Amino acid sequence: QQQVKQSPQSLIVQKGGISIINCAYENTAFDYFPWYQQFPGKGPALLIAIRPDVSEKKEGRFTISFNKSAKQFSLHIMDSQPGDSATYFCAASNTGNQFYFGTGTSLTVIP
Amino acid sequence: DTGVSQDPRHKITKRGQNVTFRCDPISEHNRLYWYRQTLGQGPEFLTYFQNEAQLEKSRLLSDRFSAERPKGSFSTLEIQRTEQGDSAMYLCASSPGQLRNTDTQYFGPGTRLTVL
Numbered sequence: 001q002q003q004v005k006q007s008p009q010s011l012i013v014q015k016g017g018i019s020i021i022n023c024a025y026e027n028t029a030f031d032y033f034p035w036y037q038q039f040p041g042k043g044p045a046l047l048i049a050i051r052p053d054v055s056e057k058k059e060g061r062f063t064i065s066f067n068k069s070a071k072q073f074s075l076h077i078m079d080s081q082p083g084d085s086a087t088y089f090c091a092a093s094n095t096g097n098q099f100y101f102g103t104g105t106s107l108t109v110i111p
Numbered sequence: 112d113t114g115v116s117q118d119p120r121h122k123i124t125k126r127g128q129n130v131t132f133r134c135d136p137i138s139e140h141n142r143l144y145w146y147r148q149t150l151g152q153g154p155e156f157l158t159y160f161q162n163e164a165q166l167e168k169s170r171l172l173s174d175r176f177s178a179e180r181p182k183g184s185f186s187t188l189e190i191q192r193t194e195q196g197d198s199a200m201y202l203c204a205s206s207p208g209q210l211r212n213t214d215t216q217y218f219g220p221g222t223r224l225t226v227l
Contacts, residue, residue, distance in 0.1 A: 006153075032214050043115075043202050043218030044154065089153045093214060098167055099144070101153030 003027060004092050006102025013109050019077040021105045023090035026071065030092040030100075035064065035075045038087045038104075047088070048075070080109045113137060115219035117203050123225045124193055131189045132222045136205030143186050144216060145178055146202040147171065154202055160186060161208060193226045200224075 005024045013019045023033075032051055036044035050057045050064040050073065057064045063076040077084055090102040116135045124130050136143045141162055146154035157176070158168045162183040172178075175193075180186040190197055200223050204216040 034215070036218075041220075043204075043221050045218065046215055049215065091153075095214075097159070098156050098169075099154075099216065100156065104151070104153050 002103070003100035004090060004102045006090050006105060008105060009103070010106040011108070013080045013107065015080065015082060015109055015111050017080050017109075019075075019080045019084070019107055019109070021075045021088055021090070021107075022072065023074065023092075023102050024070075024072045025092050025100075027092070027094070028071070029094045031095060032093040033064070033066065033073050034091050034093075034099075035062075036089045036091065036101075038089065044089060077107075080107075082109045082111050085109050115203055115205050115217050117201075117219040117222050119222055120220060121223050121225075123227065125227050126193060126195060128193055129189065129191045130193060130224065131187055132201055132203075132224075133185060133187050134203030134205075134219060135185045136203070137217055140205035140207055140217075141183075142206045142208030143180055144204040144206075145186070145188050146204065148200040148202055148221070149198075157188075190224075193224075195226045198224055198226045 034049035035047045037047045038044040048059050048062045052068050061078045066073045087104045087106050089104050091099050093099045118133045144159040145157040148154045158178050160180040175191045178188045200221040202221045204218045206216045
């Protein structure tokens with residue numbers, strides 16, 4: 001059973017556009033929701049994370065929107081750049097014991 | 112470099128052989144995690160340690176897999192009698208694991224295993 005469902009599987013965005021990736025979860029015990037960026041041949045790198053006590057968190061061009069009642073959260077990448085082309089994973093955790101990852105979104109930013 | 116390191120980066124082995132991977136976490140990080148990632152998928156949790164104690168094990172971790180963290184520092188993941196289905200990237204991550212606000216995991220570069 002997939003604990004975290006992620007969509008879309010792939011995304012193509014023009015340079016300067018907004019990239020939006022969505023995730024949904026079922027387990028209401030999850031209390032930490034990170035997003036990771038992964039380049040080919042590399043391990044995932046933490047991009048931004050949120051806890052359910054806030055509805056939005058922004059760091060630079062990256063924003064997480066969190067909807068606790070809908071059990072959904074999303075990553076917005078503003079002013080997308082070709083260097084943002086990578087695979088993005090959402091994840092969820094309960095007190096850091098186990099992390100459940102989505103299946104990933106391959107983002108391509110066209111110059 | 113004070114990040115998570117893994118060794119080896121690549122391993123090619125024949126079916127039925129045993130392999131062992133090593134992970135060195137960030138210094139003073141209490142928690143250490145092992146994941147498996149196959150092509151086009153997200154990392155799948157295998158197990159994690161709080162210091163030297165192994166606290167959680169996924170059902171993915173069959174009895175051919177064993178992990179240790181003997182002194183609460185580096186960890187090893189051993190796969191016995193490897194099968195072709197074991198071919199994957201094995202990722203290690205560490206986190207401070209002390210306070211609620213420090214669950215951040217830092218991943219290593221991974222060990223890519225190919226079983227022929």
